Amino acid sequence: MILYQLRCAKNHEFEAWFKGSAGFEAQNRKGAVECPFCGSTKIAKAPMAPNVIGRGVVGSRGDDEPKDDAAHTIAGKVAEAFGNIRRHVEENCDYVGDAFPEEARRIHYGEKKPERGIYGEASPDDARRLDDEGIEVFPLPGRPRRDS
Numbered sequence: 001m002i003l004y005q006l007r008c009a010k011n012h013e014f015e016a017w018f019k020g021s022a023g024f025e026a027q028n029r030k031g032a033v034e035c036p037f038c039g040s041t042k043i044a045k046a047p048m049a050p051n052v053i054g055r056g057v058v059g060s061r062g063d064d065e066p067k068d069d070a071a072h073t074i075a076g077k078v079a080e081a082f083g084n085i086r087r088h089v090e091e092n093c094d095y096v097g098d099a100f101p102e103e104a105r106r107i108h109y110g111e112k113k114p115e116r117g118i119y120g121e122a123s124p125d126d127a128r129r130l131d132d133e134g135i136e137v138f139p140l141p142g143r144p145r146r147d148s
Contacts, residue, residue, distance in 0.1 A: 001017050001018070001019060002017070002018055002019075002020055002021070002024075003015055003016070003017050004016055004017075004018060004024055004045055005045070005046040005047070006033070006035075006043050006044070006045060006046055007043070007044055007045075007046040008035035008037070008038060008040040008042060008043055009040050009042035009043075010035070010037075010038050010040055012035050012036075012037040012038055012040075013046050014035065014036055014037070016033065024045075028043055036124035036127065036128075037124070037127060037128055037131060038128055038131070039124075039125075039128055082141035085140070085141055086140055086141055089117070089119050089140055090119075092117060093116070093117035093118055093119050094116060094117070094118050094119075095118075095119055095120060096118050096119070096120040097120045097121055098120065098121050099120060100118065100119070100120030100121055100122045100126075101122050101126040101129070101130060103118055103120070104118065104130055104135050104137065105130070105133070105135065108133070108134075108135045119140055122137065127139075
């Protein structure tokens with residue numbers, strides 16, 4: 001499996017997994033690769049940095065201790081930054097779960113006061129509709145919250 005950084009005709013960037021380069025090309029020719037933000041099927045590979053695992057990286061020789069090399073340092077910094085973003089949102093915004101699209105609309109159109117930061121669950125179609133209405137939404141890095 002390979003993770004590609006992709007870009008649609010409207011310059012939205014997103015990631016997607018494919019079995020290989022031929023798998024991406026075949027699905028893309030059929031129009032089966034779709035932008036999660038706007039639904040465009042005009043997709044191209046975006047420039048991306050390769051994720052190379054070699055000597056000195058955890059798991060490359062069965063080591064349990066990370067080594068101080070560039071690949072590990074960059075990956076660690078990215079993971080830490082994503083964790084910091086998620087933590088900031090969770091500490092400073094209200095979780096509204098599946099009610100996110102409707103709650104975002106109420107706040108945007110002034111029907112719900114006070115205006116505040118929220119986060120929750122939204123399908124790609126919901127996110128696209130919110131974007132079409134001029135309501136800014138961004139995917140939160142990391143695993144989705146699962147409350148019971």
